[in-house]
Amino acid sequence: MWAAFLRRAIMQGIPLLFGSTGEIVTEKSGNLNLGIPGVMYVGGIGGVIGAFLYEQNATKLNPILAVLIPLLCSLLGSLLMGLIYCFLTVSLRANQNVTGLALTTFGVGVGNFFGGSLVKLTGSDVPSINLTATSGYFSATLPIADKLGWFGQIFLSHSFLAYLAIFMALGSSFFLFKTRAGLRLRAVGESPATADAAGINVEKNKYLATCIGSMIAGLGGLYYVMDYANGVWSNDGFGDRGWLAIALVIFAVWKPHFSILGSILFGGLYIVHNYIPGLDVSGQELFKMLPYVVTILFLVGTSIGKKREAQPPSSLGLPYFREER
Amino acid sequence: MAEHKIKEPLIHIVKRNRIPMWKTWLIRLSAILVALVVSGLVGFLLTRSNPIRIYAVMIDGSFGTERRIWGMLQNLAMLLCVSLAVTPAFKMRFWNIGAEGQVLMGGLASAACMILFGNSLPNGILILVMIIASIAAGAIWAFVPAIFRSFWNTNETLFTLMMNYIAIQIVSFFSYKWSVPKGSGNVGIINRDTHAGWLPVVGGKSYLLNILIVLGLTIIMHVYLWYSKHGYEISVVGESENTARYIGLSVRKVILRTMLISGAISGIAGWLLVAGTDHTISRNTAAGRGFTAIMVAWLAKFNPLTMILTSFLLAFFEKGAVEISTKFGLNESFSDIITGIIIFFIIGSEFFIQYSIKFREKEEK
Numbered sequence: 289m290w291a292a293f294l295r296r297a298i299m300q301g302i303p304l305l306f307g308s309t310g311e312i313v314t315e316k317s318g319n320l321n322l323g324i325p326g327v328m329y330v331g332g333i334g335g336v337i338g339a340f341l342y343e344q345n346a347t348k349l350n351p352i353l354a355v356l357i358p359l360l361c362s363l364l365g366s367l368l369m370g371l372i373y374c375f376l377t378v379s380l381r382a383n384q385n386v387t388g389l390a391l392t393t394f395g396v397g398v399g400n401f402f403g404g405s406l407v408k409l410t411g412s413d414v415p416s417i418n419l420t421a422t423s424g425y426f427s428a429t430l431p432i433a434d435k436l437g438w439f440g441q442i443f444l445s446h447s448f449l450a451y452l453a454i455f456m457a458l459g460s461s462f463f464l465f466k467t468r469a470g471l472r473l474r475a476v477g478e479s480p481a482t483a484d485a486a487g488i489n490v491e492k493n494k495y496l497a498t499c500i501g502s503m504i505a506g507l508g509g510l511y512y513v514m515d516y517a518n519g520v521w522s523n524d525g526f527g528d529r530g531w532l533a534i535a536l537v538i539f540a541v542w543k544p545h546f547s548i549l550g551s552i553l554f555g556g557l558y559i560v561h562n563y564i565p566g567l568d569v570s571g572q573e574l575f576k577m578l579p580y581v582v583t584i585l586f587l588v589g590t591s592i593g594k595k596r597e598a599q600p601p602s603s604l605g606l607p608y609f610r611e612e613r
Numbered sequence: 614m615a616e617h618k619i620k621e622p623l624i625h626i627v628k629r630n631r632i633p634m635w636k637t638w639l640i641r642l643s644a645i646l647v648a649l650v651v652s653g654l655v656g657f658l659l660t661r662s663n664p665i666r667i668y669a670v671m672i673d674g675s676f677g678t679e680r681r682i683w684g685m686l687q688n689l690a691m692l693l694c695v696s697l698a699v700t701p702a703f704k705m706r707f708w709n710i711g712a713e714g715q716v717l718m719g720g721l722a723s724a725a726c727m728i729l730f731g732n733s734l735p736n737g738i739l740i741l742v743m744i745i746a747s748i749a750a751g752a753i754w755a756f757v758p759a760i761f762r763s764f765w766n767t768n769e770t771l772f773t774l775m776m777n778y779i780a781i782q783i784v785s786f787f788s789y790k791w792s793v794p795k796g797s798g799n800v801g802i803i804n805r806d807t808h809a810g811w812l813p814v815v816g817g818k819s820y821l822l823n824i825l826i827v828l829g830l831t832i833i834m835h836v837y838l839w840y841s842k843h844g845y846e847i848s849v850v851g852e853s854e855n856t857a858r859y860i861g862l863s864v865r866k867v868i869l870r871t872m873l874i875s876g877a878i879s880g881i882a883g884w885l886l887v888a889g890t891d892h893t894i895s896r897n898t899a900a901g902r903g904f905t906a907i908m909v910a911w912l913a914k915f916n917p918l919t920m921i922l923t924s925f926l927l928a929f930f931e932k933g934a935v936e937i938s939t940k941f942g943l944n945e946s947f948s949d950i951i952t953g954i955i956i957f958f959i960i961g962s963e964f965f966i967q968y969s970i971k972f973r974e975k976e977e978k
Contacts (some may be wrong), residue, residue: 297715320770322710376957380964385708385770385910389904390956397949404944409659443951444658502938528778538771549764575783582777587775591767600768 291438293556293563294395295521299516301555302446303508303526305453307533308540308547309460310505315537316464317497318477319377322388324505325530326395327369327497330501331506332513333399334358334365336521337406339422339514344412354391359448369395370499378494383608390532399509400523423519439541446479449511454548454594456504461545473497477601490608508533535583541590541598617851636746637966644837645926648955649880653932655950660941667937674936675929687820689921689928690827695906696913696920697827697834697901698878701871702755704838704915711758711773714780715751715876715902717896719883720752721784725895727803727810727887728791736758739810744884745966751880752873759872763865781896809927812889824890832883835917847871879903908956930955935950952974 298304307328313320338361373391383509402409404419427447436444449489464470475483476493484490514525536554540547549611561567561575590598630720649668656667675685702709722848726743732741743936752778761767785798793801813820838844850867857864886898909927913919934948 295705322774373955376961380961381967382960382963383911384954385710386908386960389710389907390953390960393901393904394953394957395951397946397953400946401944401950404946405659406941523944529773531778534771535775538768550821568789569785569798573782573785573789576785577779580778580782584772584775584779587772588765589759591761591765605770609628610625 289563290475293321294442295555296559297388298450299555300558301551301553302450302453303512303516303529304533304536305457305547305551306508306511307505307530308536308551309453309456309457309544310501310508311534311537312501312540313464313473313504314498315542315604316421316474316477316601317494318480318603318606318608319373319494319498319571320388320535321370321373321498321501322386323369323373323389323391323395324388324502324534325391326398327366327502327505327589328395328509328512328530328533329399329526330395330509331366331503332371332509332526333361333409333521334404334480335362335510336417336419336505336513336515337361337402338544339519340417341405341410343419343421344410344414346385349421349425351369351425353446355424358422358426358514361387362506364505364511366502366509369506370502373502374495374498377607378491378498384605384607394525396588399526401512401525417521419514420517421519421522423514426514427518429452447511449507449515452507453511456507457544457548460504463541464544469510474601477603482601484608484610490610505533507580531611532579534535535579538587538590538600539583542600554582623683623973625969627971629967629969631967632639633897640962640965641959645955648958651958652887652934652951655954656937656947658770659943659947660937662941666976670935670937670940674741674934676933677936681932683770683818683820685932686824687890687930688931689924690820691882691890692906692909692928693924694830694882694885695879695902695921696924697830698751698875698882699903699906699915700875700910700915700917700920701838701847702833702875703782703849704866705871705908706761707759707868707872708770709758709773709872709875710770710904711755711776712879712905712906713901714773714777715754715879716883716886716903717730717784717852717952718754718769718898719747719751719880720894720898721780721883722880723744723884723887724791724800724803725787731809733805734809736809739924740812740888740943743810743888745882747880747884748877749880751796751878752876755872755876755879756869760940763868764908766774771844774879778867780820782897784894799868800895802892803894810888811892812885822888823885826881826885826889831917831921836877838915843870874920906953912956912959918956925951 299328311324323490335358339358342357343349349500356495369391373387377384378534403417407414411503426449429447430444471485472488473493476488510524513521517525534545536550540550557578561590563571616803644737653664653667657664660667674681676682689911695716699709723746726739730742756767758772758776762769788800789798792798793802803884811897812822838847846862848866849862851863854864887894891898905927909923911919912923930951931948934944934951936943940948
């Protein structure tokens, strides 16, 4: 039972891990992208559209293409979302919070709209979007996982996207804290004026960080549809996981490697109500607020403690205009 | 000596000093027009129908029948009410993105009063109790983040955001507790037979009272923000907390007081939604208005009277897009896409109001 619980917690955590890694990379450049929930929806539906068109048009599925096409469509979708955000906030200097919220409205709308209308729009004769075949390729696991008991169940029974999420988190941490480019990026987030004076291209850094961050976050949506939901898109099925990913950023104190464990914890808190005996439906609803309560407590704790390492990037959410220094 | 030439970039951006009023409105209007063209184009690509017909359907969705006009006005009023709630906080540069939760808590308090006291209190007193409970609930939900922000500088954007989801789960909890039939998770229409706690119908129009109340609130908020001492203090804190301290204002007091007001109005919005509109409560009662309101308030530059216009714009597009999706058999999320596009264009247009673009002038030989 414990192994099963942990395995489910990890599966719940992977979309959050993608989302929070992407958001941390973004926030390190000083952009508070509240559009991440929308980006993740678009990442998910991008993969669905790619897979749907491929499954409809191909006579026989090629395993490599069946994975690559949705993956690229998903990345393209979230890249476009990142570009919209950057163009508005960096080039046109619009307010980040308003832009982010509009991006979320837009992205969730895009996801639900195409999820609900794709079949009608393409004029195909299937009753609903069901991508079990593609999902099968995405969720392929190592064959040895079943033979290794609880160890295999917890650590080896996941699909390649899950390991990619952990790799991305570790890679982002390495990039942010061990490389020169990462140092420059953090400088932009802490004090863009100083970074600018030191000859760092602020706009370029913000664009790159936000777009790459969006693409990473979008993979969370893809993992959710293809792995967790077995290729079945249901409207609003992704739920509030995007906001949870933003909560996880705070919990991980802006360090991607912390969010690996954090995501498993959040994933566990998200589903713990299923594992508590004798809990009625209304009680389950109360348990679902746990991740948010933990985040608030943590946020309050770090702000009272005033530990310097636990604070958000100093210029987070603030626009930067060179002329207004 | 070799001639060293610095290449001047093709375009550069200059901040405008002043811009006449008519020009700002011209820029905004053209942004809305471009947004309309783009939404028409998106609609055309998705439906393959004549763009003119798409616009006709949109207008029909808001103004087609008397019933639709009232429905649109009701949507406008509720959106405006939540926008009024977030405005004082935003003017103070306090990013209260927790209106969704504050509205829900206000609505929950009203629903609780309707269920608990529906049979024991006379209707007039019941409605009064509901107002007080809703205001208190909304205000408390806004006050908690304000305390932490003003004493320990806790990030209010993230705090208020998280409070939304706690509110949603609390409402979910009570939706199951009170559900009819048991276990369905739906509260259903409360006091369907007795109408206890329902707002009275004024002038034969079921939403007229809501609309009048919000109109009154708009005027009060306008006066409060622009012609009162409190309003002035809010602007000062918003412009610069240091200036506020220097002139002897207690920043902490202003933040706490303003957030109480902000939450209280959200509570009123929740009360209007439960007692005057839905007569039920669910986790979707606020329906994302807490977030849309932020955009409404921002687009109107926090001016309550302009907000009537911006909330009309969003209410109109929403109704229109919903009508398109039903007419053409598309998913109703189409309206979210259109809303997103409109907002992108309007916030983008603000750039051209604040800055002007200068092209490189031809070099003279």
